[in-house]
Amino acid sequence: MPRTLGSVLALGLILAPAPVAADEPPVARQQELLYRLRQDCGSCHGLTLKGGLGPALLPSALAGKSAEALAEVMLNGVKGTPMPPWGFEIAAGEALWLARRLMQGIGDEGLGDAP
Amino acid sequence: MPRNYRLPMRLAAPALVLALMLAACVAPGAGNWRGTGDLGVVVERAAGSIQIVETSGDTILAGVGGLGDLSHASVVFSRDARFAFVFGRDGGLSKVDLLTHCLVKRIVQAGNAIGGAISADGRVIAVANYEPGGVRLFAADSLEPLAEIPATYGGAKALSKVVGLVDAPGNRFVFSLYDAGEIWVADATDPRAPTLRKFGKVGRLPYDGMITPDGRYYLAGLFGEDGVALLDLWALDAGVRRILDGYGRGEEPLPVYKMPHFEGWAAAGNYLFLPAVGRHELLVVEKDSWREVARIKLQGQPVFAVTNPDGRQVWVNFAHPENGVVQVVDVATLKVVRDLTPGRAVLHIEFTPRGDQAWVSARDDDRVLVYDTRDFSVRATLPADKPSGIFFTARAARIGQ
Numbered sequence: 001m002p003r004t005l006g007s008v009l010a011l012g013l014i015l016a017p018a019p020v021a022a023d024e025p026p027v028a029r030q031q032e033l034l035y036r037l038r039q040d041c042g043s044c045h046g047l048t049l050k051g052g053l054g055p056a057l058l059p060s061a062l063a064g065k066s067a068e069a070l071a072e073v074m075l076n077g078v079k080g081t082p083m084p085p086w087g088f089e090i091a092a093g094e095a096l097w098l099a100r101r102l103m104q105g106i107g108d109e110g111l112g113d114a115p
Numbered sequence: 116m117p118r119n120y121r122l123p124m125r126l127a128a129p130a131l132v133l134a135l136m137l138a139a140c141v142a143p144g145a146g147n148w149r150g151t152g153d154l155g156v157v158v159e160r161a162a163g164s165i166q167i168v169e170t171s172g173d174t175i176l177a178g179v180g181g182l183g184d185l186s187h188a189s190v191v192f193s194r195d196a197r198f199a200f201v202f203g204r205d206g207g208l209s210k211v212d213l214l215t216h217c218l219v220k221r222i223v224q225a226g227n228a229i230g231g232a233i234s235a236d237g238r239v240i241a242v243a244n245y246e247p248g249g250v251r252l253f254a255a256d257s258l259e260p261l262a263e264i265p266a267t268y269g270g271a272k273a274l275s276k277v278v279g280l281v282d283a284p285g286n287r288f289v290f291s292l293y294d295a296g297e298i299w300v301a302d303a304t305d306p307r308a309p310t311l312r313k314f315g316k317v318g319r320l321p322y323d324g325m326i327t328p329d330g331r332y333y334l335a336g337l338f339g340e341d342g343v344a345l346l347d348l349w350a351l352d353a354g355v356r357r358i359l360d361g362y363g364r365g366e367e368p369l370p371v372y373k374m375p376h377f378e379g380w381a382a383a384g385n386y387l388f389l390p391a392v393g394r395h396e397l398l399v400v401e402k403d404s405w406r407e408v409a410r411i412k413l414q415g416q417p418v419f420a421v422t423n424p425d426g427r428q429v430w431v432n433f434a435h436p437e438n439g440v441v442q443v444v445d446v447a448t449l450k451v452v453r454d455l456t457p458g459r460a461v462l463h464i465e466f467t468p469r470g471d472q473a474w475v476s477a478r479d480d481d482r483v484l485v486y487d488t489r490d491f492s493v494r495a496t497l498p499a500d501k502p503s504g505i506f507f508t509a510r511a512a513r514i515g516q
Binding site for chain 1: 276370
């Protein structure tokens with residue numbers, strides 16, 4: 001069902017500030033990316049990102065990794081494993097933003113209705 | 116129809132969740148009598164709830180919430196088709212009464228789980244776990260733990276993730292070890308002391324498995340290898356053999372945006388329809404000779420290929436980003452005869468027991484469509500919160516489901 005304008009605005013207001021403002025995708029695209037992360041990346045990494053066939057993507061699991069390396073994995077996949085490249089629909093800046101958000105933790109975001 | 120159970124569970128206080136669950140229960144008694152043969156369950160993956168539905172009038176009867184993380188959830192039924200056992204990603208195992216709409220019991224049996232099965236005699240529930248890797252057995256009546264089968268391999272301390280768990284005749288369970296590349300057969304005749312038969316070196320990264328509807332052949336798909344591991348349960352001593360070796364003919368496979376599911380590997384007549392990993396194709400394989408007899412071009416990477424119980428059609432859904440389409444293959448001509456567009460992100464297809472209807476879940480449009488399989492008209496559109504798996508009670512009477 002379509003999300004109401006009110007809840008879009010409400011969700012926008014409670015979004016935690018991302019660290020690099022210059023790289024931030026527009027809010028609507030952020031919500032789309034977080035939804036895809038939950039629902040599609042979640043096929044293998046779990047809806048709660050606790051892992052599945054693929055590894056966990058929670059901040060504790062990502063500690064010590066660089067956002068740039070994570071973005072690289074998102075964009076190009078990992079050969080010899082089921083991790084596919086997503087560069088065909090995620091831009092490099094978006095991948096980096098998503099990687100940083102993952103390392104911070106995304107709380108409840110992306111669990112709402114499809115954008 | 117009351118939809119209050121769709122309150123987002125993650126935001127609700129536990130007491131409120133409990134109140135909603137209790138409120139959903141109906142007391143059995145005069146006026147409430149009904150059979151369960153036309154009942155089923157629709158999983159609402161993100162909300163952690165299920166809908167109990169019926170397929171005679173195409174309606175939602177009730178919702179049951181508080182079931183945890185139901186992403187990748189699957190369901191099996193008690194042999195009397197009264198209870199649904201729901202396996203959650205978070206290791207939750209829930210028993211739901213389809214008649215009273217009550218959550219009878221819920222346990223969290225592991226940290227990360229992928230599916231389950233019920234024994235032929237209906238007494239034992241088996242759950243396949245990623246964390247800790249292995250299989251755990253529970254009593255179907257009480258969910259009391261019975262036995263643990265850790266997926267140890269190669270002298271390593273780590274345990275393998277377990278996939279492709281199915282029931283087999285003789286109160287056996289068959290499953291694959293993803294990291295170890297092994298297939299194990301567990302005989303749960305004594306469910307507190309199951310006996311194991313292990314088959315090693317079946318191929319790299321078996322990622323899902325299925326058993327033929329007669330319960331004789333177990334097949335495991337391999338990731339990154341062009342081939343399928345086959346075990347004949349009538350001839351365990353013959354071991355695991357490889358079929359469809361090199362079905363990709365050496366071509367580089369496409370990246371896989373959602374792993375195919377073999378629970379839905381379709382068997383129609385003497386043919387099996389297998390989603391080719393990393394390809395826009397269904398492989399048509401002749402049972403017994405295990406040779407490829409045809410391949411059918413599709414519009415995307417197949418995830419489920421599900422046969423109508425009458426064997427005439429195979430319905431196929433797809434991986435992201437081609438997941439808004441369902442293609443219907445005619446078994447007589449081995450051709451795609453129809454493209455359907457049920458909505459965004461189609462996750463599952465389930466036929467009614469006689470095949471007159473196909474229920475299709477469209478996650479991103481929050482709805483389930485009920486198709487008439489004769490003319491592909493839409494009989495009903497039902498609201499559901501991020502619906503994924505759909506499971507009808509006829510599975511209670513089928514081997515491997």
